[in-house]
Amino acid sequence: MNIGQALERVRTGPQGPRVAAFFDFDGTIVHGFSGVHFFRDRLLAGKVSAAELAGTMINGLRGTDSEADFERFVAVAFKAWRGHTEQELYEIGERLFASTIAGHLYPEAWQLIAAHREAGHTVVIASSASRYQIQAAADALGVEHILFTPLEVVDGVLTGKVDGKSLWRSGKAEATRAFIDSQDILADDSYTYSNGGEDAEFLSETGHPTPTNPDGTLERIARKRNWPILRFRPRGTPGAKEVVRTAAAYAGMIGSVWTGIGLGLVNRSRKVALDSMLGIGSDVSLALAGIDVRVSGEANAWVRRPAVFVFNHQSQLDPVILAKVLRQDFTGVTKQEMANDPLFGPLLRFVGTAFVDRQNTERAVAALGPVVDTLREGMSVVVAPEGTRSLTPQIGRFKKGAFRIAMEAGVPVVPVVIRNAGEMLWKHSTLVRSGIVDVAVLDPIDVGDWTLDDLATHIADVEELFRATLTNWPEE
Known part of the structure; x- marks a missing residue:
């Protein structure tokens, strides 16, 4: 089974909240084991004792073949959290999700979760991890229900003990059965996803049952029971090939900039220089990075210009x-801040980019004034209405700026929905895949008929258009 077939199964199957989708977390929603990031964070902060380090290494060498092994493992892992408040651990979880774990999120898992939510299903993350390791991801994914290994808390402070049974092997199955019974879920119509x-x-x-990125044991079980197997694109650490491709892509971009400048000087035309930089630069750098851009609705990029092109920003x-799609x-x-970027700053200034101070509303509004003039002169503008990469x-x-510019200049808004760019180059990554x-x-x-009074409603409609497109991608 591929991701397209898995999504189609959800869309064409039974709908509504009595159908549930249960997702394991580590290895299924995110690549790897989230606990490693929590341990590394404490290790780098000098908060791991010699005894804890030794216990962790011994448990790692022993492995977790039985439930007794796993209980011994979590006893050591969670004992280290003794004395921490719940609030502290939630904050650590949010910080690690933003800095690291979100970069390990499988885009296909996000698509599946979004499809289940679109179908009105009850979506659940079921994991042997603690709630503090999962909550930030669940919030980002819009998942309301979490089944997790409970930890003992007294007056908001952790004791370092597990409060009941860990959600590993039979513990996870029992918790899932209990949820199905308590929520009156139709088990036969529901879905489970896991890798172990x-x-x-x-x-x-x-x-x-859908084995997802299955390990060897689960793959053998799946084939024996005739379960469909679903695999996602690997999200492991980039290797030497990615380093070489990234360096080549940056070199290609710089070379294309100089080529554009040369062509502009020869033709005595700033427009030729700009168009050459955008067209040649995007083609060369993406090709060297090994990235192919597949466009749906390409004619819409040209039918109404000038325009305000709004896009979802992740990378x-x-x-x-955008340069490859829009060309010129x-x-x-x-x-x-991008004005001072050593690589992109000079190029952005050369192409006439407007730099906005997001911390100062008055300055931001003032900076957008010349953008309206640019549109009236026939030049289109691209804006990320989210304001920052997600x-x-x-x-x-979505913020209002891009839409107010379009209204004032009397030009249309053209939505450009980008899928998978974050998978190729995540927000905090420097290497291109x-x-x-x-x-x-x-x-x-x-x-033309928008007013300031109804602007918020129109913007909400455009936001929803982006969400709907990402959930149900258009076919050419």
């Missing part, structure tokens, strides 16, 4: 991708 052989019993709790690749006659709006494919709240980025250029939106 220890979760065979958990997977069997629903009518649609530093987004401007390069556009500039952008970006944060003030950690996940989830669409953030090869692959395919999908872009959907949607129909231009006429803002």
Whole structure:
């Protein structure tokens, strides 16, 4: 089973809240083991004692073949949290999700969760991890229900003990059964997703067990029981190939800038220089990075110009991708800090980018004034209405600036929905991965009859259009 078939199964199957989708966390929603990031964070902060380090290493060498092994493992792991408040651990979880764990999120898992939510299903994360390791990801993914290993808390402070049974192997299956019973879930119509052989019993709790990125044990069980196997694109640490591709892509971009300048000087045309930089630069750098851009609705990029092109922002690749799609006659709006970027700052200034101080509303509004003049002169503008790159494919709240510019200049808004750019170059990453980025250029939106009074409603509609497109990607 591929991700397209898995999504279609959800869309065409039974709908509503009595159908549930249970997702394991580590290895299924995120690559690897989230506990490693918590341990490394404490280790780097000098908070891991010699006894804890030795106990962790011994448990790692022993492995977790039985439930007794796992209970021994979590006893050592969670004992280290004794004396911490719940609030402290939630804050650590949020910080680690933002800095590291979100970069290990499988985009396909996000797509599946979004599809289940769109179908009205009850979505649940079921994990042997603690709630503090999962909550930030659940919030980002819009998952309300979490089943987790409970830890003992007294007056808001952890004692370092597990409060009951860990949700590993039979513990996870039992917790899932209890949830199904308490929520009146239709088990036969529901779904379970997990990657580990220890979760065979958990997977069997629903009518649609789906081994996802299965280890060897689970793969053997799946083939024996004729369960469909779902695999996601690996999210492991980039290797030497990614280092070489990234260096080549940056070198190609710099070379293309100088080529554009040369062509501009020869033709005595700033426009030729700009168009050459955008066209050649995007083609060369993406090709060297091993990234193919697949565009749906490409005609919409040209049918109404000038326009305000709004896009969902998840990656530093987004401007390069937009340059490949739009090709010429556009500039952008970006944060003030980018003006001082040693690599992109000079180029952004050369192409006429407007730099906005996000911390000062008055200055931001003043900076957008010349953008209206740029549109009236025939040059299009690209804007990320979320204001910053997001950690996940989830669409953030859109700000009003881009839409007010379009209204004042009397030009349409054209939504450009980008999928998978964050997978190629995540927000906090410096290395580019090869692959395919999908872009959907949607129909231009006429803002001629918009008013300030109904602006918030129109913006909410555009936000929803982005979400709907990412959930149900258009087919050419």
